[in-house]
Amino acid sequence: MRVALQIGHRTRAAPVIVLDVPPDFHQVPLQTETETRTASQLQLLEVMGLSDPAQREALSLYLEALAVRLSDGTVVGTAFCAVELDGHPSTATLTVALHPTATADRGLAVMGAAEAMRRDGRYATVDIRELGVHPAVTGMAERPSVPGDAASGEVGATLREMSVLVPVPGHEQAAMLTMSTPCLEDWEVYETLLLDIARSLQVQQTHPDFIR
Amino acid sequence: MLGFDPTPSDPQRLVVLSDALRKIVQALVQSRTELSRMGRTGSVWDGPAGAPIATLLRRYSLQLSALEESLVDCLQAVDNWREGAEQRQAQIANIVAAVADVAGDAGTEDRRTRLIAAARELGVDHDRAAADLALAFDELSGAVEQIIRADDDLAGELHRALVALTAAIDDWIAAEAPELLRTAIALGEVAGLTTVISELVGIAALGRNPGEAVGVSDIIARSPGSHRLIKALRRQWLDVAPAALPEATFSHRQSGGLARRLSDRRPVHVEVAGTDSAAPPAAASGGGLLGSGE
Numbered sequence: 001m002r003v004a005l006q007i008g009h010r011t012r013a014a015p016v017i018v019l020d021v022p023p024d025f026h027q028v029p030l031q032t033e034t035e036t037r038t039a040s041q042l043q044l045l046e047v048m049g050l051s052d053p054a055q056r057e058a059l060s061l062y063l064e065a066l067a068v069r070l071s072d073g074t075v076v077g078t079a080f081c082a083v084e085l086d087g088h089p090s091t092a093t094l095t096v097a098l099h100p101t102a103t104a105d106r107g108l109a110v111m112g113a114a115e116a117m118r119r120d121g122r123y124a125t126v127d128i129r130e131l132g133v134h135p136a137v138t139g140m141a142e143r144p145s146v147p148g149d150a151a152s153g154e155v156g157a158t159l160r161e162m163s164v165l166v167p168v169p170g171h172e173q174a175a176m177l178t179m180s181t182p183c184l185e186d187w188e189v190y191e192t193l194l195l196d197i198a199r200s201l202q203v204q205q206t207h208p209d210f211i212r
Numbered sequence: 213m214l215g216f217d218p219t220p221s222d223p224q225r226l227v228v229l230s231d232a233l234r235k236i237v238q239a240l241v242q243s244r245t246e247l248s249r250m251g252r253t254g255s256v257w258d259g260p261a262g263a264p265i266a267t268l269l270r271r272y273s274l275q276l277s278a279l280e281e282s283l284v285d286c287l288q289a290v291d292n293w294r295e296g297a298e299q300r301q302a303q304i305a306n307i308v309a310a311v312a313d314v315a316g317d318a319g320t321e322d323r324r325t326r327l328i329a330a331a332r333e334l335g336v337d338h339d340r341a342a343a344d345l346a347l348a349f350d351e352l353s354g355a356v357e358q359i360i361r362a363d364d365d366l367a368g369e370l371h372r373a374l375v376a377l378t379a380a381i382d383d384w385i386a387a388e389a390p391e392l393l394r395t396a397i398a399l400g401e402v403a404g405l406t407t408v409i410s411e412l413v414g415i416a417a418l419g420r421n422p423g424e425a426v427g428v429s430d431i432i433a434r435s436p437g438s439h440r441l442i443k444a445l446r447r448q449w450l451d452v453a454p455a456a457l458p459e460a461t462f463s464h465r466q467s468g469g470l471a472r473r474l475s476d477r478r479p480v481h482v483e484v485a486g487t488d489s490a491a492p493p494a495a496a497s498g499g500g501l502l503g504s505g506e
Contacts (some may be wrong), residue, residue, distance in 0.1 A: 028406060028409070055412065058412055059409065059412050062408065062409060062412060063409070066402070066405060066406065069402070069405070070402065073398060074395045074398065075395075075398050075399060075402050078402050078403070078405075078406045079406075080406050080407065080409050080410055082410050091407065091410035092407075093403040093404075093406040093407050093410075094403075095399045095402045095403045095406065096399075097395050097398065097399050099391070099392060099395045100388075100391075101388065102384070102387060102388055103384065105259035105260050105261050106256075106258065106259050107255070107256040107257055107258055107259035107261055107262040108259055108260070108261035108262070108380055108381065108384055109384070110256045111256055111261070111262070111377075111381050112381045112384035112385050112388065112389070113388075113389075113392055115381055115385055116385045116388070116389035116392055116393065117392075117393075117396070119385075119389075120389075120393055122393075122396070122397075128256055130254045130255060130256075131254070132254060133253050133254040134254055135254055135255060135256040135258065139396075141400075143400065143404075159403070159404055159407065161400060161403060163396055163399060163400075165392075176395055176396065176399060178396075178399040178400060178403050179403075180400070180403035180404065180406075180407060181407075182407060
């Protein structure tokens with residue numbers, strides 16, 4: 001699956017960022033047009049093979065709530081996978097943001113972001129890497145849920161996440177991708193996958209389908 | 213037996229020296245390779261901020277390359293010396309054995325003299341080879357001196373470039389870090405919220421035992437970050453409502469038409485200030501919509 005993110009204004013001439021994402025990931029529909037979004041949501045429900053009306057309704061409402069939540073801000077896409085790994089069910093979430101960097105100097109953006117992430121202290125490890133032709137920053141964190149994190153006040157699952165910031169060549173923007181999973185035993189699979197997705201980043205001048 | 217050693221050399225020590233030189237060459241090759249990667253596409257040094265440092269280090273890399281060549285020549289000379297020395301020492305051992313054979317035999321004086329002369333000739337070859345070895349080390353020394361002469365301010369230039377880079381990074385952080393971290397937090401939150409979908413479709417069991425029957429609303433309510441979603445949605449609608457809803461001006465004074473229509477449907481009375489006084493008072497219903505009117 002190729003995911004395209006629009007840079008700047010939504011016109012056919014505007015360049016887009018393209019990421020190669022495995023087809024196991026299902027994208028949460030975030031289109032701004034209600035009809036298009038609803039159609040995509042229904043399609044997703046079909047793909048998921050849900051037959052229980054309560055489940056379908058709940059997922060539909062939840063998808064819509066997420067779409068509303070993401071209708072502004074820098075997060076431009078979120079997708080989830082529900083797969084079987086080594087005989088057990090496994091799930092992960094891929095979330096993508098486009099973030100202005102105020103510089104076309106990719107090295108400066110990477111070094112600055114790495115230092116900012118280290119100083120912030122939220123990440124257990126922060127590294128600068130070369131992902132193919134892209135300099136990038138990776139930060140890994142484990143977020144144990146705490147009482148109060150959920151509306152019911154209960155303790156939820158621990159989520160491990162890795163964020164990758166990849167400056168977009170030739171633009172004062174960076175793609176920020178986060179892979180998050182409660183399935184800690186499958187972490188290596190998802191970590192490798194995230195780095196591969198980040199490595200696949202390309203800027204295209206054409207106008208393929210895009211998230212939003 | 214000869215009365216002198218024409219080929220002095222300790223092969224074992226030469227092996228140690230050769231190994232040490234080989235390791236230095238390998239380390240230099242590795243360092244030079246790493247340095248030459250700087251500034252290529254995909255490197256963090258590929259940009260205006262990092263370029264001065266990459267340029268300096270690439271220049272240093274070229275000098276390391278010259279040093280590497282001298283070291284390789286040196287290593288070759290040591291290996292040649294060791295190989296030659298072993299051959300010459302073997303030849304000397306043969307000569308010594310031959311001299312021992314003729315020892316005490318009065319008729320073999322000429323042969324003994326020729327053998328000793330051959331040993332001396334081998335000694336001359338040995339000294340010549342030693343001079344070649346010394347020359348290789350002299351050239352190595354010269355290469356090191358050249359590096360020192362060529363880049364006497366490398367440290368200073370690197371320092372200035374690093375200070376400039378650090379300042380650029382600090383400026384970038386001051387301007388951009390808060391928003392960047394907000395984006396990172398938002399991504400984490402959205403990821404947590406999206407993970408709930410997997411639980412809704414039965415793949416994950418966040419905070420509960422697999423198979424445990426939990427209602428959909430419970431799942432959403434106990435998911436990490438769910439309260440943030442609820443808060444965010446409330447904030448979202450508060451932002452949207454004033455702009456999206458038509459503004460109430462109450463400019464049409466239509467004798468309480470709206471109030472009457474509402475009162476026909478349910479027992480709620482609406483008082484619009486300045487409208488027909490015939491409308492029933494809001495207080496009678498225990499609530500209602502109060503408009504400011506004109």
